[in-house]
Amino acid sequence: MAEAKEKILNIENLDITFRTTAGPVHAIRGVNIDLYKGETVAIVGESGSGKSVTMKAAMGILAGNSVINSGTIEFSYKHEDGTPEKVDILTKDKKWIRRHINGKRMAMVFQDPMTSLNPTMTIGKQIMEGMIWHFKTPRQEAWNKAVELLKEVGIEDAEKRMKNYPHQLSGGMRQRVVIAIALSCNPDLLICDEPTTALDVTIQAKIIELIRRVQKERGISVIYITHDLGVVAKVADYVNVMYAGKIVEKGNINEIFYDPRHPYTWGLLSAMPDLDTDDERLYTIPGSPPNLLHEKPGDAFAPRNRYALVLDDKAEPPMFRITETHSAATWLLDPRAPKVEMPQELKNRIERMKKEAMANGSRL
Amino acid sequence: MAADYKGQPILAVEGLKQYFRVSSSFTVKAVDNVSFRIYPGETYGLVGESGSGKSTIGRSVIRLYDPTAGKITFNGMDISKKISKSDSKALRTQMQMIFQDPMASLNPRKKVEDIIGEGLDIHHAYSSRSERKQKIDAILAKVGLAPEHSSRYPHQFSGGQRQRVGIARALIMNPKLIIADECISALDVSIQAQVVNLMKDIQQETGAAYLFIAHDLSMVKYISDRIGVLHLGHLLETGTTDEIFENPVHPYTRSLLSAIPSPNPVLEKNRTAESYDYRTSGLDYTKGTDHHVSGSHYVKCTDEEFQRFTAR
Numbered sequence: 066m067a068e069a070k071e072k073i074l075n076i077e078n079l080d081i082t083f084r085t086t087a088g089p090v091h092a093i094r095g096v097n098i099d100l101y102k103g104e105t106v107a108i109v110g111e112s113g114s115g116k117s118v119t120m121k122a123a124m125g126i127l128a129g130n131s132v133i134n135s136g137t138i139e140f141s142y143k144h145e146d147g148t149p150e151k152v153d154i155l156t157k158d159k160k161w162i163r164r165h166i167n168g169k170r171m172a173m174v175f176q177d178p179m180t181s182l183n184p185t186m187t188i189g190k191q192i193m194e195g196m197i198w199h200f201k202t203p204r205q206e207a208w209n210k211a212v213e214l215l216k217e218v219g220i221e222d223a224e225k226r227m228k229n230y231p232h233q234l235s236g237g238m239r240q241r242v243v244i245a246i247a248l249s250c251n252p253d254l255l256i257c258d259e260p261t262t263a264l265d266v267t268i269q270a271k272i273i274e275l276i277r278r279v280q281k282e283r284g285i286s287v288i289y290i291t292h293d294l295g296v297v298a299k300v301a302d303y304v305n306v307m308y309a310g311k312i313v314e315k316g317n318i319n320e321i322f323y324d325p326r327h328p329y330t331w332g333l334l335s336a337m338p339d340l341d342t343d344d345e346r347l348y349t350i351p352g353s354p355p356n357l358l359h360e361k362p363g364d365a366f367a368p369r370n371r372y373a374l375v376l377d378d379k380a381e382p383p384m385f386r387i388t389e390t391h392s393a394a395t396w397l398l399d400p401r402a403p404k405v406e407m408p409q410e411l412k413n414r415i416e417r418m419k420k421e422a423m424a425n426g427s428r429l
Numbered sequence: 430m431a432a433d434y435k436g437q438p439i440l441a442v443e444g445l446k447q448y449f450r451v452s453s454s455f456t457v458k459a460v461d462n463v464s465f466r467i468y469p470g471e472t473y474g475l476v477g478e479s480g481s482g483k484s485t486i487g488r489s490v491i492r493l494y495d496p497t498a499g500k501i502t503f504n505g506m507d508i509s510k511k512i513s514k515s516d517s518k519a520l521r522t523q524m525q526m527i528f529q530d531p532m533a534s535l536n537p538r539k540k541v542e543d544i545i546g547e548g549l550d551i552h553h554a555y556s557s558r559s560e561r562k563q564k565i566d567a568i569l570a571k572v573g574l575a576p577e578h579s580s581r582y583p584h585q586f587s588g589g590q591r592q593r594v595g596i597a598r599a600l601i602m603n604p605k606l607i608i609a610d611e612c613i614s615a616l617d618v619s620i621q622a623q624v625v626n627l628m629k630d631i632q633q634e635t636g637a638a639y640l641f642i643a644h645d646l647s648m649v650k651y652i653s654d655r656i657g658v659l660h661l662g663h664l665l666e667t668g669t670t671d672e673i674f675e676n677p678v679h680p681y682t683r684s685l686l687s688a689i690p691s692p693n694p695v696l697e698k699n700r701t702a703e704s705y706d707y708r709t710s711g712l713d714y715t716k717g718t719d720h721h722v723s724g725s726h727y728v729k730c731t732d733e734e735f736q737r738f739t740a741r
């Protein structure tokens with residue numbers, strides 16, 4: 066990896082509201098994320114916690130009913146002649162972003178492939194489009210590269226498939242076409258929003274391998290949004306855990322998996338299905354996510370947190386630093402807080418995972 | 430679970446073929462000679478790699494396509510032929526499909542309350558506006574959404590919330606068979622668990638049967654009574670969940686099971702799965718016939734292949 070770490074993306078204090086008929090929805094409430102060249106960061110968190118909206122903001126493609134209350138999204142890149150540039154995406158208009166950033170320097174694989182594919186255009190054309198538009202790649206060359214990409218994402222009969230329309234492909238094939246489109250213009254930053262949800266494990270492994278190879282060859286940075294902690298375990302250097310529009314815990318991969326500190330992260334890890342147990346019912350985090358229409362003071366997770374302190378209902382906890390790389394927003398980390406341990410079952414499970422890892426000859 | 434294997438199956442699929450002619454030189458045999466049965470109250474898990482024909486089977490069963498060949502019997506009625514208007518209407522409530530791509534299956538111009546309430550509206554399943562609203566709010570709550578969500582449009586949701594709108598729409602009519610196509614794949618583990626627990630509860634209450642299409646084997650293992658393994662349009666192996674997980678016979682099934690990721694970063698970063706490639710495997714799926722392994726466990730292969738697979 067790079068010797069002197071180069072920061073490529075820096076999201077600071079991002080705060081976004083959506084206007085709806087039922088009232089304003091405060092979806093993003095002060096998000097900070099940074100990402101260095103060549104690194105892989107995962108964003109995990111409950112459905113509706115704000116993962117996709119955060120990244121759509123970075124791509125400059127928020128929905129029309131959004132209001133950005135505050136924040137900066139600094140993206141660093143190099144011009145063709147090598148001179149460095151740093152821009153705040155939030156100050157740029159859509160047209161500029163489309164010309165200079167989207168697809169070319171920052172590419173996103175969307176969660177719902179049908180929303181980013183054009184149903185009336187063959188998939189071949191759609192993969193070639195970006196190369197031709199951004200780099201004036203000759204048609205034949207773009208065609209060849211598109212076929213090559215289709216093969217790389219594991220689509221058989223690639224030449225024949227070039228002429229297919231999206232509805233003629235299976236769900237997972239469509240998802241892979243979107244990945245091929247994202248890789249077609251060699252972006253510096255690849256944002257993958259649930260890139261492998263519709264894929265079986267073998268093809269998932271292939272895609273992850275492909276992204277990792279591209280990353281090694283070209284030193285690009287990758288953001289993975291995923292709920293699949295198996296994928297996170299495989300790819301991520303760092304993990305951000307999001308809850309109700311905020312990052313509540315961040316750390317390197319081992320810190321999050323083997324030494325989680327936020328009760329929400331405990332819940333998330335406990336809810337992972339485990340092939341070694343035969344429980345009749347799966348564990349779920351009790352209660353439901355907060356209604357972002359009606360904001361309450363204090364820690365948004367408190368109502369669902371069996372370790373909540375009185376203070377949690379009054380004041381929002383700041384990020385407490387645990388190590389250089391690890392921090393979490395929970396009052397449990399305040400020196401005055403009573404000492405609370407993670408649930409015993411999770412503790413046992415982590416112990417078991419550590420043992421398995423050791424038995425496999427790895428140091429933690 | 431409380432699956433009823435004694436009576437007649439709720440769904441019987443026999444020799445189903447679904448071919449797509451894409452061009453004069455390219456025909457996709459998406460589903461090739463597939464047979465299986467699902468009994469009332471049962472959950473049948475359908476697994477297999479991307480493009481293996483899982484969604485196509487679901488779509489053929491709810492008659493979005495005319496099958497190329499084969500017979501589909503639902504609740505004792507042959508539905509693979511032309512069906513009358515009234516049968517078709519009954520079918521549309523008794524059989525529901527939760528689609529893989531929620532954005533493509535939800536009408537973007539309709540509010541969520543009207544999407545979910547559509548079935549209620551068609552069948553006049555309420556006596557007042559407030560009863561309708563109450564039913565919709567109740568099902569929204571069950572899938573973890575709030576009443577305020579009902580006045581939003583599909584694009585104003587997160588991916589997982591949208592998937593749950595599709596689930597709510599299918600569940601509200603209390604159907605006899607639900608085809609759930611990757612219906613929890615976009616959900617985080619906690620909400621996955623909530624939805625799966627909900628589906629189990631509803632099954633207990635109403636005796637609904639599920640055709641549960643998924644690639645996530647740990648979830649399939651958890652929810653299914655029996656499993657079918659599909660590859661390149663062929664149903665290669667079927668049996669109870671225990672039979673498949675404890676004694677996978679077909680090499681494709683074995684590779685599939687060995688690839689299940691574990692949520693342990695140190696292990697995961699060093700692991701490689703058992704590989705399988707049909708082209709170099711020397712197998713010919715079209716020559717296979719069903720071979721009995723034990724109980725309800727069958728493998729589709731030739732006699733010679735069967736000897737080889739079981740000699741291990």
Ligand SMILES: Nc1ncnc2c1ncn2[C@@H]1O[C@H](COP(=O)(O)OP(=O)(O)OP(=O)(O)O)[C@@H](O)[C@H]1O
Nearest residue numbers: 083092112113114115116117118128585587588589
């Ligand atoms: N256009 C919109 N109008 C109103 N609310 C919106 C809009 N887009 C998103 N939201 C809301 O903002 C919140 C965050 O959405 P986001 O899509 O970022 O969630 P997510 O973390 O990606 O979840 P998932 O895992 O389900 O995809 C959700 O509660 C969602 O309902």
Ligand SMILES: Nc1ncnc2c1ncn2[C@@H]1O[C@H](COP(=O)(O)OP(=O)(O)OP(=O)(O)O)[C@@H](O)[C@H]1O
Nearest residue numbers: 233234235236237449459479480481482483484485
């Ligand atoms: N309408 C269609 N026209 C042409 N080919 C089609 C059509 N629908 C499906 N196919 C093809 O049939 C095959 C099986 O597709 P299907 O959608 O059933 O796969 P799947 O098992 O659901 O995969 P996934 O897990 O990726 O969703 C694929 O090769 C696909 O391209």
Ligand SMILES: [Mg+2]
Nearest residue numbers: 117176587588
């Ligand atoms: Mg999302």
Ligand SMILES: [Mg+2]
Nearest residue numbers: 235236484529
């Ligand atoms: Mg499918």
